Amino acid sequence: MKRLILIFLSVFLCVFNCAGKKKEKMFVEYTYKALKAEGCGVRYTPVWKGDTAILSVSVITSNGFKFVTTPVLMMKTAMGEVIKLEGQALTLDTHEYHDSSGPFFGMGIPGTNMITGFDFGSVSSTTYTATANFCLTKEQMMKLKDGIIKVRINTVPYVHEREFKKDILGRELYRIFREAKWNQEDF
Numbered sequence: 146m147k148r149l150i151l152i153f154l155s156v157f158l159c160v161f162n163c164a165g166k167k168k169e170k171m172f173v174e175y176t177y178k179a180l181k182a183e184g185c186g187v188r189y190t191p192v193w194k195g196d197t198a199i200l201s202v203s204v205i206t207s208n209g210f211k212f213v214t215t216p217v218l219m220m221k222t223a224m225g226e227v228i229k230l231e232g233q234a235l236t237l238d239t240h241e242y243h244d245s246s247g248p249f250f251g252m253g254i255p256g257t258n259m260i261t262g263f264d265f266g267s268v269s270s271t272t273y274t275a276t277a278n279f280c281l282t283k284e285q286m287m288k289l290k291d292g293i294i295k296v297r298i299n300t301v302p303y304v305h306e307r308e309f310k311k312d313i314l315g316r317e318l319y320r321i322f323r324e325a326k327w328n329q330e331d332f
Contacts, residue, residue, distance in 0.1 A: 171325065173317045177307050185210055185305060187298070189314065191322040193329050198281040198322055200230070202298065209273045210300045211237050216277045221295035222288050223312060232279035240272045275300065289319040 171190065178184035186205040191198065202218060204210050212234035220228045292312030298305040 171321055173314055173321070175307075175313065177305070187296075187305065187307075189318060191318050191325060193322075193325050198283075198286055200279045200281055200318070201276060202232075202279065203274055203276045204298065204300055204305065205272060205274050207272060209237075210303065210305070211273070211275045212277045213299055213301055216279075217297075217299050218277075218279050219297040220289075220293045220314070222315065223292040223294050224288075226288055226291070228285050228288055230279035230281065230285070232277045235276045235278060236274075238274045238276075240274070286319065286322055289315040289322075292316055293318075 172188050174186060174188040176184075176186045184206070188203045188205065190201040190203070192201060193199070200218070202216075204212075212232075214234060216232045216234055218230045218232060220230075222228065293309065293315035294312065295308045296306070296314065
């Protein structure tokens with residue numbers, strides 16, 4: 146009986162240790178008006194470059210959003226303070242996707258090696274990703290803890306503006322900045 150308990154305990158500990166900690170995402174993202182012309186996905190990635198906090202923002206669309214030469218990111222905290230960041234536009238990448246694995250309806254023509262029919266599953270799309278970097282001061286980063294309830298990014302042809310009922314950006318970005326800084330210093 147003791148041997149069975151020891152085996153069970155060792156297997157349990159092995160599984161528990163092998164599972165390890167859940168890896169946290171090092172970015173925050175959301176989708177906005179997904180099926181409309183101004184719809185897009187936005188990804189915020191906090192990174193440190195030396196002692197400088199940088200917020201990398203990527204806007205992913207199907208209609209070619211891009212940042213102006215000197216993009217501006219404005220965030221309103223839950224306390225009503227506005228964080229205004231001026232950044233630098235980096236890239237506009239395109240990715241073309243083609244999928245022809247959908248259903249095919251057709252039939253063979255007797256006496257020939259031909260098949261006639263319709264391919265209903267062929268999908269082709271192009272995705273554009275515009276990226277810009279914004280530097281934050283320590284004071285601006287501390288304001289993220291209050292929570293972000295509104296975001297405005299000046300993109301072309303539409304200005305991306307989003308209001309949140311509750312904070313999904315601020316506290317999470319602050320946590321990721323802090324964790325990234327600890328990882329950098331813990332080297």
